[in-house]
Amino acid sequence: MIKVEKLSKSYGRKKILSNISFELEEGKIYGLVGENGAGKTTLFKCLTGIEKYQGDVKSNLEKLKNSSGFLPSEPYFFKKTTGREYIQLLTNARKIVIDNIEDKNIFNLPLDQYASTYSTGMKKKLALMAILFQKNDFFILDEPFNGVDIEGNILIEKILQKLKELNKTVIISSHIFTTLKTVCDEIIILEKGNLTKHIKRTDYSKLEHKMKNFNMGNQLEKLGLT
Numbered sequence: 597m598i599k600v601e602k603l604s605k606s607y608g609r610k611k612i613l614s615n616i617s618f619e620l621e622e623g624k625i626y627g628l629v630g631e632n633g634a635g636k637t638t639l640f641k642c643l644t645g646i647e648k649y650q651g652d653v654k655s656n657l658e659k660l661k662n663s664s665g666f667l668p669s670e671p672y673f674f675k676k677t678t679g680r681e682y683i684q685l686l687t688n689a690r691k692i693v694i695d696n697i698e699d700k701n702i703f704n705l706p707l708d709q710y711a712s713t714y715s716t717g718m719k720k721k722l723a724l725m726a727i728l729f730q731k732n733d734f735f736i737l738d739e740p741f742n743g744v745d746i747e748g749n750i751l752i753e754k755i756l757q758k759l760k761e762l763n764k765t766v767i768i769s770s771h772i773f774t775t776l777k778t779v780c781d782e783i784i785i786l787e788k789g790n791l792t793k794h795i796k797r798t799d800y801s802k803l804e805h806k807m808k809n810f811n812m813g814n815q816l817e818k819l820g821l822t
């Protein structure tokens with residue numbers, strides 16, 4: 597269980613997250629949605645301890661930091677680190693030895709190529725594979741489906757289902773509602789740094805209806821597209 601209590605975060609004078617509280621249970625997949633700039637990535641960086649924050653993140657996991665795997669929306673790799681070395685770096689940090697990486701290379705990545713020269717989707721696949729090899733209990737995935745090819749996305753969906761069966765806790769941010777709908781047990785909505793709703797699967801259709809019927813106003817006319 598991960599318990600977030602009154603978490604707030606500011607950058608300078610700008611308040612990004614205001615007094616956010618929620619709980620994440622084991623064996624569940626949570627979706628985090630919100631418009632661009634709502635604070636999803638900032639919240640993830642607070643959960644992983646990359647950013648300082650006010651409030652508390654409590655957990656029954658022995659050491660949250662050492663049991664969490666964070667997939668950033670744009671994973672960064674040092675210039676001269678191969679895919680293989682990156683995996684070794686992350687697994688060594690957890691004292692895990694991976695034999696026969698080739699056999700476990702589920703996305704068929706060129707492991708001896710510098711990861712910094714991978715394509716966007718390949719970078720995401722490598723970063724995901726590495727946190728899976730780490731055998732984390734808590735997965736924080738920032739837009740895991742973006743930039744990944746169709747087969748990759750199907751495989752990621754299957755991986756998520758398996759993580760759920762293995763009683764792991766997963767939180768995913770995504771702008772792709774159709775995918776969230778199939779994958780997530782609950783959807784958390786972040787609006788301008790405030791947590792507005794926690795929506796259960798049974799209410800997804802209402803949420804979808806609301807999203808489809810949003811009032812676009814005269815945006816197209818503003819562009820001269822009349």
Ligand SMILES: Nc1ncnc2c1ncn2[C@@H]1O[C@H](COP(=O)(O)OP(=O)(O)OP(=O)(O)O)[C@@H](O)[C@H]1O
Pocket residue numbers: 607612630631632633634635636637638639
């Ligand atoms: N290092 C930073 N310094 C100052 N402001 C920042 C910093 N990082 C993020 N912000 C601001 O915090 C707000 C939330 O950004 P964040 O990246 O968390 O949004 P998001 O919900 O993940 O957006 P998106 O859907 O576009 O990925 C934005 O206004 C952004 O400009």
